[in-house]
Amino acid sequence: AAGVIQSPRHLIKEKRETATLKCYPIPRHDTVYWYQQGPGQDPQFLISFYEKMQSDKGSIPDRFSAQQFSDYHSELNMSSLELGDSALYFCASGIRGGSTDTQYFGPGTRLTVL
Amino acid sequence: AQKVTQAQTEISVVEKEDVTLDCVYETRDTTYYLFWYKQPPSGELVFLIRRNSFDEQNEISGRYSWNFQKSTSSFNFTITASQVVDSAVYFCALVNDYKLSFGAGTTVTVRA
Numbered sequence: 001a002a003g004v005i006q007s008p009r010h011l012i013k014e015k016r017e018t019a020t021l022k023c024y025p026i027p028r029h030d031t032v033y034w035y036q037q038g039p040g041q042d043p044q045f046l047i048s049f050y051e052k053m054q055s056d057k058g059s060i061p062d063r064f065s066a067q068q069f070s071d072y073h074s075e076l077n078m079s080s081l082e083l084g085d086s087a088l089y090f091c092a093s094g095i096r097g098g099s100t101d102t103q104y105f106g107p108g109t110r111l112t113v114l
Numbered sequence: 115a116q117k118v119t120q121a122q123t124e125i126s127v128v129e130k131e132d133v134t135l136d137c138v139y140e141t142r143d144t145t146y147y148l149f150w151y152k153q154p155p156s157g158e159l160v161f162l163i164r165r166n167s168f169d170e171q172n173e174i175s176g177r178y179s180w181n182f183q184k185s186t187s188s189f190n191f192t193i194t195a196s197q198v199v200d201s202a203v204y205f206c207a208l209v210n211d212y213k214l215s216f217g218a219g220t221t222v223t224v225r226a
Contacts, residue, residue, distance in 0.1 A: 102161060
């Protein structure tokens with residue numbers, strides 16, 4: 001079965017640089033979620049999109065922005081990177097209002113800021 | 115407010131032992147979903163099981179089983195006859211407004 005695809009899998013950036021993470025949801029899923037997981041921590045919700053519109057916002061820094069495109073893929077843009085942005089970034093997809101509310105996660109993008 | 119508590123930080127067992135992971139949650143919703151996810155050393159988050167609040171029937175799926183008790187707000191997860199490949203961090207999670215709130219995770223180490 002198709003799964004959530006994330007690219008790149010690993011990314012190394014310098015402080016103050018920008019990064020773009022991409023997410024391709026499972027086909028026919030209408031909702032995309034982004035989570036950030038710091039070292040030794042649980043994943044924290046950043047932002048979500050339902051049918052290409054931003055639907056919920058969590059603890060996402062103003063330096064970060066995201067969007068969902070017409071083909072349902074999503075991109076998380078991160079600017080003025082800081083050391084503390086080093087984390088595993090997950091994208092998940094699901095069907096909002098579906099009978100299960102299950103979110104299926106991609107393999108994650110490991111971002112290292114030097 | 116939503117809150118998920120996993121009191122066990124780490125559990126270490128020998129292969130073939132059973133492992134039970136505790137999860138306690140808080141929510142004001144009357145209808146909600148609870149989940150268990152597994153995060154192996156490779157880092158991905160793997161969906162394991164889901165339980166909705168209006169179905170307290172406990173189930174077994176292979177070596178996994180779960181015990182959902184609404185009266186005590188607990189959603190415990192058991193791995194029977196553990197294997198080395200079960201070594202991972204296990205997260206309990208609760209959905210609220212389509213956002214997952216995770217517990218802090220329990221690291222399970224299964225020794226050969």
